[in-house]
Amino acid sequence: MNAFLLIAVFADISVCQAQPRVEASWTPAVYRGLTIGGSTTADAIRVLGKPRFSGREQDTGLPIMSFVVSEPVRGDLTVYLEDGVIDGMTLTPKDLLARKEAIKLLGSDYIQVRYASDGCLTEAGSAPIYESPDGPIEHLEYRARGQALILHDGFVEAIAFVHKPFGPIRSRCSTMKSKPR
Amino acid sequence: MQGVNPITGKPFFARDPKGQSGHERPGAGGKGNFGACRGQACSRTHQGEDISGQAYFSPVHASTGGTVTFSGLNGSKTDGYGETVKIDNGDGVVTVYSHNAANGVSEGEHVTQGEVIAIVGQTGNAHDAPEGEAHVHFEVQVNGTRVDPAVWLNSTVDTH
Numbered sequence: 378m379n380a381f382l383l384i385a386v387f388a389d390i391s392v393c394q395a396q397p398r399v400e401a402s403w404t405p406a407v408y409r410g411l412t413i414g415g416s417t418t419a420d421a422i423r424v425l426g427k428p429r430f431s432g433r434e435q436d437t438g439l440p441i442m443s444f445v446v447s448e449p450v451r452g453d454l455t456v457y458l459e460d461g462v463i464d465g466m467t468l469t470p471k472d473l474l475a476r477k478e479a480i481k482l483l484g485s486d487y488i489q490v491r492y493a494s495d496g497c498l499t500e501a502g503s504a505p506i507y508e509s510p511d512g513p514i515e516h517l518e519y520r521a522r523g524q525a526l527i528l529h530d531g532f533v534e535a536i537a538f539v540h541k542p543f544g545p546i547r548s549r550c551s552t553m554k555s556k557p558r
Numbered sequence: 559m560q561g562v563n564p565i566t567g568k569p570f571f572a573r574d575p576k577g578q579s580g581h582e583r584p585g586a587g588g589k590g591n592f593g594a595c596r597g598q599a600c601s602r603t604h605q606g607e608d609i610s611g612q613a614y615f616s617p618v619h620a621s622t623g624g625t626v627t628f629s630g631l632n633g634s635k636t637d638g639y640g641e642t643v644k645i646d647n648g649d650g651v652v653t654v655y656s657h658n659a660a661n662g663v664s665e666g667e668h669v670t671q672g673e674v675i676a677i678v679g680q681t682g683n684a685h686d687a688p689e690g691e692a693h694v695h696f697e698v699q700v701n702g703t704r705v706d707p708a709v710w711l712n713s714t715v716d717t718h
Binding site: 436457496525 | 586587588589590593595596597598599600601602603604605606608633637638639656682683684686687688691695697703704
């Protein structure tokens with residue numbers, strides 16, 4: 378009996394150790410019927426109306442359109458485009474939106490992830506981000522819905538709608554530094 | 559040592575009222591503060607502070623004195639930083655001024671704090687920015703790390 382229990386316990390441990398770290402994977406966000414990574418520029422104009430601004434984002438030069446929206450909160454919605462397809466959206470709330478209020482709005486099924494900027498990859502005034510447990514950028518991510526609350530000082534800086542991860546899980550700068558010259 | 563606002567040439571910086579000379583630009587095409595979202599839904603962050611000025615009119619002042627380590631096009635007239643000046647104060651602080659219409663200093667030149675080094679423009683990625691968004695993209699590096707210029711401008715920094 379004891380030997381059987383021991384075998385069962387060891388078998389259980391070996392199964393646990395063999396399992397990879399489970400990360401919630403990203404599902405493309407859907408905003409008012411627009412699917413990130415699928416819907417087009419024309420779809421965006423049809424659903425959201427005439428853009429308040431259409432041009433290129435400062436520093437990255439990416440094509441964007443921005444709209445005034447009221448769902449799920451009032452604010453400016455920036456739509457990022459790539460080859461005529463919506464590549465991401467950020468909604469900047471018009472009024473201060475506290476973390477607690479935002480969680481009430483989007484739900485408590487988030488994971489908290491912190492990011493830092495990869496400074497050595499700064500290009501034309503902006504740098505990519507990477508997952509960093511001690512990083513200054515805090516996200517509450519709803520990966521199964523492709524959404525994230527981007528927080529700053531306890532308030533929501535933006536609600537992001539995406540179809541892929543925000544950045545790699547480690548700094549590319551540290552990898553570059555560790556490479557032998 | 560305290561840096562001066564590159565547009566006013568005087569100490570201190572306030573974001574508001576946005577769009578007025580010496581304050582943060584209004585924000586069409588992305589907010590102008592350090593850390594603001596950039597790229598596909600915030601996959602990048604803004605590494606400087608965009609300070610409003612009048613294109614082809616407002617002078618850009620050296621925030622610190624030091625040696626000009628770069629003066630010229632970084633990228634092109636329609637891509638990247640555009641016309642840029644970089645100043646090393648020799649004490650761990652490097653300041654960068656971009657999107658200028660024209661630069662008035664050369665590499666190797668020594669400048670004093672507050673000296674006019676360029677004129678505000680819309681070169682680089684700012685070339686098609688809407689009216690009212692003309693600015694200097696101002697970056698501050700302290701000991702090799704980019705810091706928030708708005709915080710740095712309002713604090714007395716000991717770089718020793």
